Each structure stands twice: as structure tokens, then as C-alpha cells.
Amino acid sequence: MSYLGIDLGTSGLRALLVGTDGVPIGSAESSYAVSNPAPGWAEQDPADWIAALDMAVEDLRARYPAFAELRGIGVAGHMHGATLLDAGDAVLRPCILWNDTRSEQEAAALDAMADVRALSANIVFPGFTAPKLLWVKRHEPEVFAKVAKVLLPAAYLNHHLTGAHVADMSDSAGTSWLDVGARGWSERLLEAGEMRRDQMPELVEGCAPAGDLRPELRRRWGLSGPVVVCGGAGDNAAAACGIGALQEGAGFVSLGTSGVVLLARERFSPAPETAVHTFCHAVPDHWYQMGVMLSATDSLNWLSRITSTRPADLTGELGDALQPPGDVRFLPYLSGERTPHNDSRIRGGFTGIATSTDRAGLTRAVLEGVSFGLRDSLEALKSTGADVGTLTAIGGGSASEYWLRLLATVLGVPLTIPAGREFGAALGAARLAQIAVTGAQPAEVITAPETRREIAPDATLAPAYDAAYQAFRAAYPGLKQIQ
Template identity: 70%
Template sequence: MTYLGIDLGTSGLRALLISGDGTPIGTSEHHYNVSHPHSGWSEQDPAQWIAALEAAMADLRAAHPAFADLRGIGVAGHMHGATLLDETGDVLRPCILWNDTRSHLEAAELDQIAGVRDLSGNIVFPGFTAPKLSWVAKHEPEIFARVAKVLLPAAYLNFYLTGAYVADMSDSAGTAWLDVGARDWSADLLAAGGMRRDQMPDLVEGSAHAGELRADLAARWGLNGPVTIAGGAGDNAAAACGIGAVAEGQGFVSLGTSGVVLAARDGYKPAPETALHTFCHAIPNRWYQMGVMLSATDSLNWLGRITGTAPRDLTAPLGETLQAPTDLRFLPYLSGERTPHNDADIRGSFTGIGADTTRDDLTRAVLEGVAFGLRDSFDALRATGATLDQLIAIGGGTGSRYWLKLIATVLGVPLSLPKGGEFGAALGAARLGMAAATGADAETLMTPPDLGDTIMPDTALRADFDAAYAKFRAAYAGIKAVQ
């Protein structure tokens, strides 16, 4: 028997086929575009997701005979996106994505309503789904009047696969319509956003049975038997399942375009005042919290663009020996910030540049600014009682050993690196598909990957970086005062 994990990302879809013992068999990736019709807008045509899915299935069928023995599918998706369907299931408009900021006014209005933070466990961020629908109601009333269902991107793929409207709790927790503690849609939150429960999909746990693969798809894909579709997960919950972060004390730092520090929690411990996200996990009776910064490797990519240098060529001259903090300060707020500031308007800055400043100095300042931004999230998690004595480090930025040593020192915890192979959202989604199809205990399937190197903090430089972090925090206060 084989199982399939689908990672529906913002820029592309990745499908991973695994065996019954969890061994990867094969993968396929297909990419698509994001549309930006206006400044701050970010949209995508769901038809692109379906085209990518069908192409990936064709690839796996052609390359791997074991694909025919598929028995379970799990879908992980980028969160918060508003996919609006009419009563026949047709898409009414392009999906408004997680990084779309047009609804910042609507988000602020919802966030001020009494009880919203208490029920949702979160600040209502502009990227969440509820304010998007408030924006549509205000600016596209003819479309809003026809909305029969609102599906997140992963739930839309579930709909395509099964013909049923079903979503999981981890993904739905990012809508601001879910009572995250009770793991159910909230009548009060829906009413606050002008929505109804019948416009929501049915809810199941991420590892639970959500439906069966449509017969026509099974026939077209050449499958031998019935295929169970799992509830699935939001992308970060699925990534946590892929690296085995499902219980208290387990977590990871993701150094991708955005930066994430995530901690699995055994109980529901919301702290919206910190701007942490508190969401349901993809397995029953578990939650997770995460701090999110919007420009992690994106900050290094930006420096690369303006200097005409590839990011790897920016970091390579630094070597692997950590240096004391630079006197430069870089605030990594190129697109605003979530944790801990919840500030869509703040922008980044360099300070301390002199005639003797070199490209390497600028690079070090960028790496330090991102590390300090991650510490903002790390400290917020610690303040909620999360115990994080070690983190697994994932994401493209982990290719820089200097950056890893810097982050380990700034956070004050060891960072462990997976040896390689599969450990991301697609693997987590495949494990959810296996749990739903076999009835196996989901938690036992969520094992950590084999770990390679562990990067230890540089204790000799810890006090210096603590002092530099304090200056970083002061610099934010200063720039905010003049913006």
C-alpha cells in the first residue's frame, strides 16, 4: 500500500508518494503564478492548483508503479486564503491569499469587537480569512451575495478530490471564525464577520477520514482500490507532523521566505497580546503556537538584488566562525511585521552605515536583524510557558552555517539539522493520509527525522548578542516614532 502527501504552496504544488513503512518513493512538483492586480493585493486562480495536481498525478503514475496501490491522501495548504464558491461549487473570484493586505481596515474593526480575541485565541491579522470576506462584502457585494461556501486552499483540494466540503481544525484556526479552544466553528465569530455556519465546510481532525476519492479520479489515475482522503492540515501544522513536533517541548525554527518559530503545545494557551498565532494542531487534543516574521530569507534576497549578488555569495565570505555583533542595525520589516508588532505599515531600515561599511558588513547586519526578529518570537513563546530547550532548523536559510550559529547564539538553544531526505509538509500530509486510511494512532506516525549536525550557541558571545538585541529593540521604537 502507498500513501500520498500533497503540499499546496503559494508558488507551486509538491506531491510525495510514500510506502506503507513511510519510506519516500517519488515526488513531483509543478509551479504556478501569483497575481498582484493592485499594490498589497495577492491572488491566485484555483484552476492552477487543479492543473498542477493533475500534472503531478500523471508524473507519479508514469514513474512509479506503486502509485496504483494508493490508499490514503493528505493535503497540506497555505493558510488563510479565501476561495469563494457559489451554490453549484463554481469559483466566484480568484482566491485572496494569506499575504494579501487589502483588508487591514476590516481586520482592525473585527479585532476590536468584544470577545473576538477570546474565542479565536488570536489577533485578527489582515492575512486571516474573516477580514477578507468583510472586504468582499464591502467592495464586491454582488459576489458576496452569491457566496455559498468559503474554502481554504487545502479544503478546496479536498472538495476536488471528494466532492465534499470538509476542512481540518489546524487550517480553519487561521480564519478568525473558529473557536480554537473548542475546535469548532463559533456562531459569535461568524456573526461578527457577517457569515453563516452553512457557508463553512464540515470539520474533522487532520488525521481523520474526510471522504473517499471520487471514482472518476481514481479511474483516470489508474488506482486499484478505494482511497481515503484525510482532513489534512495547514502548512505549518503539516511541517510539524513531518518533523515529529506534536508534543510539548518539541518545535522548530523555519528559515524560509518568512521566518517561523513553532512550539507544539499539549493544551490550549492563547496569548493574542503577544501577536503569536495559537492554532489547533493537525492531530486531536493538541495545539501549537508560532511566531511569524514576514521577511527572513527574503531580507537576504533583497540585499542580493540591490547588490547584484546571489544570497549564497553574500554569506560565503563570512565562513563558519561567528563574529561579535556588528555596529550596524538592520530592521527586517520589508513587508511589515506580525510577531510581535502586528504592524502592516512598519518598514525596515539600516542605521550606522559609514564610508568604511562593506558588503560583508551589510550582510552580517541583515543576518543579525533576522536572528533578532526570530528572538522576538522565541521570547514570546517562552513567555507563554513553552519549553524549548532545542529546536530543529529547517528551510533554505539553513544552508548558511554562519547564520545557524548566529541564530543558535541569539536564541540560546542548540539547533539540530535533519540529515536529509523528507521531513516537510508533504511528508506530514502523507502521514495524515496514512492515519486516516489505516486507523493507526496519528501521534505514533509523527516521528522525527534522523538528525545530523547540532549547532551549539557560542556562549562566549552570548552577552554581546544580548546587548545587541536590546539595541535592536530600541531601534524599532525609534523608527516607529518617525514613520
Template identity: 65%
Template sequence: MSYLGIDLGTSGLRALLLAEDGSVLGSAEHSCTSQHKHPGWSEQDPAEWIAALEGAVAALRDAHPEFADLRAVGVAGHMHGATLLDSNGDVIRPCILWNDTRADAEARHLDALPGIRDISGNIVFPGFTAPKLLWVREHEPENFARIAKVLLPAAYMNYYLTGDYVADMSDSAGTSWLDVSRRTWSEELLIAGQMSDSQMPRLVEGCQPAGTLRADLASRWGLRNSVTVAGGAGDNAAAACGLGALNEGDGFISLGTSGVLLAARDGYHPDPASALHTFCHAVPDRWYQMGVMLSATDSLNWLGQITGQKPADLTRALGDELRAPGRVQFYPYLSGERTPHNDANIRGGFTGLGKDTDQSDLTCAVLEGVVYGLSDSYDALVQTGARIDRLIGIGGGTKSRYWVKLIATVLNVPIELPQDGEFGAALGAARLGQIAETGASPEDILTPPSIGERVLPDSSKTADYEAAKAQFKAAYGPLRQISSRG
């Protein structure tokens, strides 16, 4: 038996084939492109997702005879995207993606309505799905009138696989239409967003069956058995499943283009004012909360561009020993910020520059600024009562041991780095498929990876970084004033 995990990302699709014992048989990737017709717009043609899926399946089928014994599929997808279908199930217009900001005014309108945050557990961000539909209603009324169903990207993939309109709780929690506490569509939120329950997909938990693979696909793919399609998950929930971040005390920190700090929660503890995201997990009776900053390794990449250096060379030049915080500070708001500021207009900058400032000072400041930004999310999580015993570190930025040691010290939490191997959203999706097909306990399947290194805080520098972090936080007000003039 084998299990297929699909990770539909913004830049491409990755498919991962697992054996029954959880070992990796193979993987395949296909790229996708986005269109940006106007500033702030970001769209994709769902036909590209299907082409990428079929290409990945063909590669796995040709390379691995075990593919013919496929028993389950799970899909993880980038959240919040609005895929609009007509009464025939055909796509009406390109999907409006998570990083599309055109619906800022609609988001502010929804967020100001009484009770919206209380039910959804979250601020209504411009990237969420509900404000996108209000934008379509206002600016494309002919398209809005044709809408029979609205599907998130992962739910659209489920539709292609099963022929049924079905979505999971973790992904649906990012729409501003879901009652995140009760794990059901909210009539009040749908009315506020000018939508109806009939336009929503059926809801299932991520580890439950969503349906069965269409017979024509099973035949074309050369499969021997009936194949279960799991509910699946939003990308971060699936990543948590791949890392075994399931229970209170578990979490991960991701240093990618953006930065994510995620904590699994045994209960529902929203705090919308902090700009934390509070979403359903991909398994029943669990939730997760996360803080998101928009420019994590993107900040280091930016410094590399303006200095003509590779980011890895910038961090390597710092050596292995953690330095005390410097005079120079960097504010990593190159593209605005989400947690905790929810401010699309704020921009970053350096302070404390002098004639003696050199490249290593700038590098340290960028790394420190990103970590201070992530510490805002950490502080917000702790204020909700989250217990964070450890964090698994993932993403390209964790290749810098200096940066990892800095994170551990500022957050005062051990950072565990997985051994080389497979983890992440595609693995989590495949595991969800396995649970859906076998009925296994999530605790038995969603296990953490083998840890290659455990990085501890440097207690000798904790107090110095606490003081520097306080100085960093004090500058937000002046930065916002400067940004508003630009």
C-alpha cells in the same frame, strides 16, 4: 500500499508518494501563478490548483507502478485563502490569498470587537479569512450574495477529491471564525463576520478521514483500491507533522523568504497581544504557536541584489567562526512585520554606519537583524509557558552554518539540522493520510527526521548578543515614527 501527500504552496504544488514503510517512492511538482491586479492584492485561480494536481498525479502514475496501490491522500495548503463557491459548487471569483492585504480596515474593525480575540485566540490579521469576506461584502455585494460555501485552499482540494465540503482544525484556526480552544465554528465569530454556519465546511481533525476519493477520479487515475482522504492540514502544521514536532518541547525554525518559529503545545495558551499565532495542531488535543517575520532570507536576498553578490557568497565570506555583534545594526522590516509588532507599515534600515563599514559588516548586520526579529517570537513563546528543548532548522537560510550558529547563540537553544532527505509539508500530509487510513497512533507515524548536525550556542558570546538585542529592540519606536512619515 502507497500514500500521497499534496503540498499546495503559493508558487506551486508538490506531490510526494510514500511507501507503506514511510520511504519516499517519488515526487512531482507543478507551478502556479498569482495575480496582483492592484497594490496589496494577491489572488489565484483555483483551476490552476486542480491542473497542477492532475499534472503531478499523471507524472507519479507514469513513473511509479506503486501509485496504483494508493490507499490514502492528505492535503496541506497555504492558509487563510478565501475560495468562494456558489450553490452549484462552482468558484465565484479568484481565491484571495494569505498575502493579500486589501482587508486591513475590515481586520481592524473585527479585531476591535469585544470578545473576538478571546474566542479566536488571535489578533485578526488582514491576511486572515474573515476580514476578506467583509471586504467582498462591501466591495463585491453581487458576489457576496451568491456565496454558499467558503473554503480554504486545502479544503477546496478536499472538495475536489471527495465531493464533500470538509476542512481540518489546523487550517480553519486561521480564519477568525473558529473557537480555537473548543475546536468548533463559533457562532459569535461568524455573526461578527456576517457569515453563517451553513456556509462553513464540516470540521474534522487532520489525521481523521475526511471522505473517500471520488470513484471517477480513482478510475481515471488507475487505482485498484478505495482511497481515504484525510482531513489534512495548514502548511505549517503539516510541516510540523513532517518534522515530528508534535509534543511540548518540540518545534522548528524556518529560514525561508519569511521566518517562522513554531512550538508544539500540549494545551491551549493564547497570547493575542504578542501577535503570536495560536492554532489547532493537525492531531486531536494539541495546539501549536508560532511567530512569523515577513523578511528572513528575503533580507539577505535584498542585500545581495544591491551589492551584486549571491547571498551564499555573502555568508560564505564570513567564515565559520561566529563574530561578536558589530556596531552596525539592521532592522529587517522590508515588508512590514507580523510578530510581535503587527505593523504593515513599518520599514527597515541600517544604523551605526561609518566610513569604515564594509560589505561583511552589512552582511553580519542583516543576519543578526533577522535573528533578533526571530528572538522576539522566541521571547513571546516563552512568556506563554512554551517549553522549547530544541529546534529543528529548515529552509534555505540554514545552508549557512554561520547563520545557524548565530540563531543557536542568540536564542540559547540547540539547532538540529536534518540529514539530506525528505521532510516538510508534503511528507506531513502523506503521513496524515496514512494515519487516517490505518488508524495508527500519531506518535508512531509523526516521527522526527534523522539529524545530521546539532549546532550548539556559543556561550562565550551570549552576553554580548543579549546587549546587542536590547539595543535592537529599543529602536522600534523611532523606526515606526519614521515609517509613518513615509
């Protein structure tokens, strides 16, 4: 048997074929674009996701005979997106994505309502799904009137695969419609968001079956036997499954487009006042908490664009040996911020620039600013009572040795670097599919990858970076620090 893990990302889709032994066989990728029709808006055509999936599947079929033995599929997707379907399951408008901030007013109004934080376990951020629907009702009433189902991106791909309207708990926890503690749709939250229960998909755990692959797709993909599609997961929950973050305190720090510090929790411990997200994990009776910053490697990519220098070349100029904190300070808020500020309008900036400042100095400032922002998330997580030991470093930014040494020192936490390349959301999704097909216990399948090496904090520079972090916070008293 083989299993297919699909990572539906913001800029592209990745499909990973995994064998019965859990070892990756091969992968395929296909990209698509994000539309920005107005400042702060981000949309995507769901048809592009289907086209990308078709291309990836054809690639896997052509290169890997094991694809013919496919028995399970799991989908991980970027969270919070609003895909609106009419009564005939036709898409009514482009999907409004997670990093779209147009619904700031609607989010604030929802967040101020009684019981909303208590039930949803989170602040209502502008990027969440519920305020998006209120925006549509206010600005596109003709579209809102036709909405029969609201599906998150992963659930929409599940619908394409099975024909059913099914979503998992981890992804649905980011809508502000789910009672995260009870793991079910909340009538009170739906009422607050002016939605109905029949407009929601059915809920299953991420490792449970959500349906069978449609016969039409089985024929097209050259498959003879039945194929189970599991509930799947939101991208971060799936990534946690990929690196084995299931037990209390296990977690990762992700240097992706956005930055994430995530810890698995075996108990429900919400603390929305910290701007920490508390979501259901992809397996029963587990949750996870994470702090999120919106511009992690995106900050480095921005510097890359304006200097016409590849990100790897920018970080390469710094070498591998960690230097003391620089004189230039960078606010990493190019797209607003979640943890701990909850401010979609906050923006970035440099201070301390002098005539002697060169490109390497700006790069150091960007890496330090992002690292300080991630420490904000770690401190917020600690305030919830979470224990932090060693974190696994993942994401594109983890290719930089300098950044890893800097981040370990700023966080004051050892960072483990997994062996091999396959430990992300696509592997996590494939593992969920394997559990759904075989009935295995999650802990038997969701295991940590082999560690290639560990990066410890630099003890000699830790005090200087701790002082620089405190200066980072104290120098901007106007920022909204949520405690």
C-alpha cells in the same frame, strides 16, 4: 500501500509519495505565480493549483510504480487564503492569499469586537480569512452576494479530490471564525464576520478521513482501489507533523519566505496579546503556538535582487565561522510584521551604514536582523509559559551554515539538523493520510527524524549578540512592542 502528501505552497506544489514504512519513495514539483494587482495585494488562481497537481501526479505515475498502490492522500496548504465558491462550486474570484494586507481596516474592526480574541484565541490579523470576506462585502458586493462556500486553499484541493466541502481544524483555526479551544465553528465569530454557518465547510481532525478520491480521478490516475483523503493541515501544522513536533515543547524554527518559531502544546494556552498565534494541531486534543515574521529569507532574497547576487553566494561570502555582531543594523519588516508588532504598515531599513560598508556587511546585517526578529517570536512564546529546549531548523535558509550558527546563538537554543531532505509539510501530510487509513495512533506515526547534527549557541559570542538584540529593540522606540 503508498500514501501521497501534497504541500500546496505559495509559489508551487510539491507531491511526496511515501511507502507503508513511512520512507519517502519519490517526489514531484510544479510551480505557479502570485498576482499582485495592487500594492499590498496577493492573489492566486485556484485553477493553477489543480494544473500543478495534475502535472505532479503524472510525473509520479510515470516514475514510481508504487503510485498504483496509493491508498491515502493528505493535503497541507498555505493558510488563511479565501477561495470563494458559488452555489455551483464555481470559483468567484482569485483567492486572496495569506500575505495580502488589503483588509487592515476590517481586521482592526473585528479585533476590537467583544469576545473575538477570547474565542478565536488570536489577534485578528489582516492576513486572516474573516477580514478578507468583510473587504469583499465592502468592495465587491456582487461577488459577496454569490458566496455559497468559503474554502481555504487546502480545503479547496480537498474539494477537488473528493467533491466534498471539508476542512481540518489546524487550517480553520486561522480564519477568525473558529472557536480554537472548542475546535468548532463559533456562531458568535461568524456573526461578527457577517458570515453564516452554511457557508463554512464541515470540520474534521487532520488525521481523520474527509472523503474518498473521486472515481473520475481514480480512473485518470490509474488507481483500482479506494483512496482515502484525510482532513490534512495548515502548512505549519503539517511541517510540525513532518519533524515529529507533537508533544509539549517540541518545535522548530523555519527560515522560509516567512520565518516561524513553533512549539507544540498539549494544552490550550492562548495569549493573543503577545501576537503569538494559537492554533489547533492536526491531531485531536493538541494545539500549537507560533510566532511569525513575514520576511525571513524574503529579506535575503530582496538583497539578492538588488545586488544581482545569488542568496547562496551572499551567505557564502561570510564563510562558516560566526563573527561578532556587525555595525550595520537591519529592520526585517519589508512586508509588515506579525509577532510581536502586529503592524502591516511597518517597513524595513538599514542604520549604521558607512562608506566602509560592503556587500558582506549588508548580508550580515540582514541575517542578524531576521535572527533578532525570530528571537522576538521566541520571547513572545516564552511569555505564554511554553518550555523551549532544542528546536529543529528547517526551511531554505537552513542551508547556510553561518546563518544556523548565528541563529542558535541569538536564540540561545541548540538547533538540530535533520538527516535527509524529507521532513517538511509534504511528509507531514502523508503521515496524516497514513493515520486516517490505518487507524494508527498519531504518536506512532508522527516521529522525529534522525538527527544529522546539532548546532549549539556560541558561548563566547552569546553576550555580544544578546546586547545587540537588546539594542535592536531599544533603538526603535516607535515600534509597537506587544507584551
